[in-house]
Amino acid sequence: MQELTDLALGSGQPAYRGQQLFDAVYRQKIERLDQVSTLPLEYRARLVEQGWEVGLPRIARKFISNDGTVRYLVELADGETVETVWMPEGDGGESGDGSEAGDEIDARIDAERVSWRRATICVSSQVGCAVNCKFCFTALLGVKRNLESGEIVGQIAAVLREQGVEPPLQRVNIVFMGMGEPFLNYDNFMKSVRLLAEGVGIPESRMTVSTAGIVPRIHDFGQEPLRPKLAISLNGSNDALRTEVMPLNRKWNLEELMKAAREFPLRARERLTFEYVLLADVNDAPEQAREVVELVRGIRAKINLIALNPGTELPYRTPEQERVMAFQRILVAAGIPTFVRRPRGRDIFAACGQLKRTVEVAPTSDSKSTLSS
Ligand code: SAH
Numbered sequence: 001m002q003e004l005t006d007l008a009l010g011s012g013q014p015a016y017r018g019q020q021l022f023d024a025v026y027r028q029k030i031e032r033l034d035q036v037s038t039l040p041l042e043y044r045a046r047l048v049e050q051g052w053e054v055g056l057p058r059i060a061r062k063f064i065s066n067d068g069t070v071r072y073l074v075e076l077a078d079g080e081t082v083e084t085v086w087m088p089e090g091d092g093g094e095s096g097d098g099s100e101a102g103d104e105i106d107a108r109i110d111a112e113r114v115s116w117r118r119a120t121i122c123v124s125s126q127v128g129c130a131v132n133c134k135f136c137f138t139a140l141l142g143v144k145r146n147l148e149s150g151e152i153v154g155q156i157a158a159v160l161r162e163q164g165v166e167p168p169l170q171r172v173n174i175v176f177m178g179m180g181e182p183f184l185n186y187d188n189f190m191k192s193v194r195l196l197a198e199g200v201g202i203p204e205s206r207m208t209v210s211t212a213g214i215v216p217r218i219h220d221f222g223q224e225p226l227r228p229k230l231a232i233s234l235n236g237s238n239d240a241l242r243t244e245v246m247p248l249n250r251k252w253n254l255e256e257l258m259k260a261a262r263e264f265p266l267r268a269r270e271r272l273t274f275e276y277v278l279l280a281d282v283n284d285a286p287e288q289a290r291e292v293v294e295l296v297r298g299i300r301a302k303i304n305l306i307a308l309n310p311g312t313e314l315p316y317r318t319p320e321q322e323r324v325m326a327f328q329r330i331l332v333a334a335g336i337p338t339f340v341r342r343p344r345g346r347d348i349f350a351a352c353g354q355l356k357r358t359v360e361v362a363p364t365s366d367s368k369s370t371l372s373s
Contacts (some may be wrong), residue, residue: 001018001019001022001194001195001198001199001323002018004019004021004022005017005018005019006018007021007052009353011043011046011047011229011350013043013181013217017039017043020038020039021034021036021039021054021112022199023038023199024036024038024039024054024170025054025055025157025201026153026157026195026199026200027166027200027201029056029157029158029160029161029311030054030055031054031056031214032052032054032055033047033048033052033054034048036054036263038084040340041109042183046229054213056154056156056157056158056161057074057075057076057077057151057154057155058074058075058158058161058359059072059073059074059075059158059159060073060074060075060081061073061348061350062162062245062318063345063348064348065344065345065346065348065350066347067087067344067345067347068087068088068089068206068258069085069086069087069253069344069345069348069350070085070086070345070350071083071084071085071086071345071348071349071350072084072086072155072158072159072162072320074124074154074155074158074368076127076147076154078149080123080144081127081128082126082147082151082155082178082179082180083124083178083179083350084122084123084124084155084159085119085121085122085179085180085344085345085350086119086120086121086159086163087121087122087345088119089118089119089234092306110263118171118173118336119163119165119170119171119172119173120149120172120173120174120175121156121159121160121172121173121174121175122154122175122178123156123174123175123176123177123178124141124147124152124155124178124179124180125145125146125147125152125154125176125178125179125180125181125182125185125189126144126145126146126147126179126180126181126184126185127144127145127146127178127179127180128141128142128143128179128180129141129142129143129179129181130142130143131181131184131212131246131248132247133233133235133245133246133247133248133305134247134314134315134316135235135247135277135279135308135314135316137311137313137314137349137354138179138180140313142309143178143180143184146180146184146185146186146188147180147188147224148188148295149188149189149191149192149195149318150192150195152189152192153195153196153199153200154190156174156196156200156202157200157239160172160200163191167200167201167202168202168203168210169199171206172202172206172207173206173207173208173317174196174202174206174207174228175207175208175209175210176189176207176208176209176210176228177192177208177209177210177352178348179216181211181212182209182210182322183211183212183217183218183221184214184217184218186217186221187319190224190227193207193226193227193228194226197226199214204226204227204228204233205228205229207228207229207275208228208229208230208231209221209228209229209230209231210231210232210233210273211230211231211232211233212233212246212248213232213233213246213248213249213252213257214248214252215252215256215257215260218230218232218257218261218264219260219263221264222263222265225266225368228274229270229273230264230272231272231273231275231304232257232272232273232275233246233259233274233275233277234275234276234292234295234303235275235276235277235283235293236249236254236283237283237288237289237291237292238254238288238291239254240261241282241283241288242254244282245277245279245282245283247363254295256297258295258296261274261296261299261301262298262299266300270300271300271301271337272299272300272301272302273301273302273303273304274292274296274301274302274303274304275303275304275306275323276292276303276304276305276306277306277307277308277352278305278306278307278318278323278327279308279316279319280316280317280318280319280320280321281317282316284319284323284324286326286327286330289326289327289330289331290330292331293330293331293334293336296336301303301336301337302336302337302338302339303331303337303339304338304339304340304341305324305327305328305338305340305341306341306343306352307319307321307324307340307341307343309346309351309352309354310341311349311354324340324341
């Protein structure tokens with residue numbers, strides 16, 4: 001925003017032209033500079049002459065799941081692609097976080113216009129990922145590059161335009177849980193948070209960022225005046241197990257991670273989320289649930305359990321439902337709010353960890369996909 005204001009001032013225009021440009025791109029979601037009707041024609045022409053370009057990333061493909069989830073393949077200016085997921089009924093892990101409070105009102109407002117009450121957009125922060133978690137598909141891609149803040153916001157703006165949704169009128173949650181590790185692209189991630197809050201009209205209280213456990217950034221994040229909620233991918237109940245599934249645990253082990261979590265300054269009524277991907281016969285035993293209880297003791301936390309979304313290239317299996325429930329019961333009995341996350345868009349490879357560019361197995365048109373996993 002400040003940058004656009006500076007741009008306007010720098011070319012002898014009043015400061016409010018910056019705001020007009022911003023609104024045109026992020027609120028009206030225009031595609032070309034000459035469409036910014038609030039700007040004088042000559043200024044539009046001058047910006048174009050100077051080589052400025054605006055617009056949103058292009059939605060190259062979309063896949064619609066039978067549960068309503070839509071996976072978008074979003075193409076960036078340099079031709080790289082990332083994935084952005086639209087989940088019409090939410091469940092970016094927000095159950096139990098208190099964000100249901102306004103639902104009744106939202107439902108009344110929304111009922112007249114749309115069929116969903118609480119949509120969640122899952123957004124990518126990098127092209128690929130460098131973290132190398134053994135159960136995650138994105139890891140198989142390696143990391144290509146960081147996304148710019150405008151590319152992070154652009155994914156969201158492109159999906160909002162596609163869905164015909166306008167925050168803050170309609171309620172949208174954002175989860176930074178797509179491809180990439182947001183805390184390894186920290187500055188651009190935080191900048192996108194500010195753009196979304198100030199420009200697009202999505203308050204940071206409706207955003208959650210998930211980290212694999214980049215400890216120094218967890219500390220920095222706690223100091224941010226304006227920040228989303230924090231989720232930490234735990235996935236192992238002791239160091240041996242966590243290192244096996246998340247090699248980054250060698251760099252920042254559970255002691256350091258849990259210390260950062262304990263010191264994290266939570267706001268009133270806020271809870272820290274721990275995500276735990278259950279891998280059959282690897283980390284899903286009752287004994288491991290009890291270890292998790294000890295780990296999070298003293299932290300105002302909630303736990304999201306995610307049964308592995310299976311994939312052929314991964315050496316793990318999805319646990320039986322009963323095993324998942326047993327794990328949950330132990331945590332709940334210890335007083336920890338624990339939720340089992342519903343898998344979303346499994347049939348289109350849109351579920352967590354599946355955001356790999358599976359174009360080779362996907363249909364070539366923009367039509368509905370009925371791929372089975
Ligand atoms: N890099 C960030 C955000 C992306 S992953 C992080 O690691 O937190 C978002 C969540 O999906 C993480 O909690 C991760 O543990 C989970 N996940 C990854 N692969 C999965 C899979 N195959 N099945 C189920 N959940 C998975």
